[in-house]
Amino acid sequence: MRLTTRGRYAVTAMLDLALHxxxxxxxxxxxxQRQEISLSYLEQLFxxxxxxxxxxxxxxxxxxxxxxxxxxxxxxxxxxxxVNESVDATSCSGKGNCQSGEVCLTHHLWxxxxxxxxxxxxxxxxGQLTANxxxxxxxxxxxxxxxxxxxxxxxxxxxxxxx
Numbered sequence: 001m002r003l004t005t006r007g008r009y010a011v012t013a014m015l016d017l018a019l020h021x022x023x024x025x026x027x028x029x030x031x032x033q034r035q036e037i038s039l040s041y042l043e044q045l046f047x048x049x050x051x052x053x054x055x056x057x058x059x060x061x062x063x064x065x066x067x068x069x070x071x072x073x074x075x076x077x078x079x080x081x082x083v084n085e086s087v088d089a090t091s092c093s094g095k096g097n098c099q100s101g102e103v104c105l106t107h108h109l110w111x112x113x114x115x116x117x118x119x120x121x122x123x124x125x126x127g128q129l130t131a132n133x134x135x136x137x138x139x140x141x142x143x144x145x146x147x148x149x150x151x152x153x154x155x156x157x158x159x160x161x162x163x
Contacts, residue, residue: 007085009037010045014079017055018071018126019139025057025064034142045083052082072127077118087121089113 016031028046032039046065049055056068067074080087089110091098098104129135 003080003087004085006045006083007080007087009035009041010049010079010083010085011076013037013042013045014049014054014067014074015126015129015135016139017065018067018074018130019135021064021066025062025066027064030064034146048083049079052078054079054082067126070127071130072125074126075122076124076126076129077121080121087114087117089117 012035013031016035017026020026020030020034028039028042031037032042046055046057050057050065053068054074055065057063057065086094088094090107091104091110092107094111094114096103096107098107
């Protein structure tokens with residue numbers, strides 16, 4: 001099964017936006033810094049996310065991106081689909097030409113798994129993810145890391161989180 005970097009990064013960036021962009025637009029530079037994703041890669045992803053009306057851009061000073069809908073109305077499968085990514089467990093990319101141009105013996109099994117994965121991701125929203133306490137803890141750690149600087153002693157960050 002393949003879920004490439006494009007799909008993973010798109011979901012990560014959208015989750016970061018959902019966590020930080022409730023009151024103001026968030027710059028891609030901020031997301032890039034927190035998530036350690038290339039700024040140019042984020043620009044490509046957000047162009048596609050904007051085309052699919054998942055995000056809205058705000059120009060000018062203090063500009064950036066906002067979710068175009070509330071987080072509880074955006075599911076993970078939508079994000080993956082928007083960046084032309086598919087969760088596909090078949091060896092033929094769903095084309096049905098797995099075995100010398102014909103459908104292989106297990107094609108329908110893997111196709112069914114792909115559908116189940118897509119259905120599963122369709123049931124998970126950004127709102128649910130932002131409410132998850134593990135996600136909140138990671139978000140807090142990332143924010144502290146950015147505040148202290150990338151070269152900071154991890155024990156200092158951990159100590160700050162427990163206070």
